[in-house]
Amino acid sequence: MLHFDSQSAIQVAKNPVFHAKTKHVDVKYHFIREVLEDKRLQLAKIHTTKNPGDFLTKGLSSERFAHCRALMGIG
Template identity: 50%
Template structure:
């Protein structure tokens, strides 16, 4: 819901939850300190830090076994693929 609409209705709108299974990615997104190891990251990607600081985005750690996106990014066993489908509530007829 748009923040302008939520203000008008009196409904509190929290930040968007962004689940990530990479602890390193979460740390880099939350940490405002410049590191020599991260100098290769394009400045335009620092926008996520602003969104986290303003609480528009809330990053949360997601265990890799519960990450349904793995089915689109990794080669999985049949059981793991079926588990990802279950996470998305996708069932065969």
């Protein structure tokens, strides 16, 4: 199970239609699509308040950063 907080990323990965907006995406993208088609991986939506990886992709307040650390079991 792979959790995303981006509903649009999940839709692009699951949709077999190649959109003009995703022309820049390289071979790694196609690998993920193949893994999904083979049912070796599932994508699931995770709410941003429950996503411990937010501190890796966003600037956060100290409270939110502490929350992400707690979700990961750090500090």
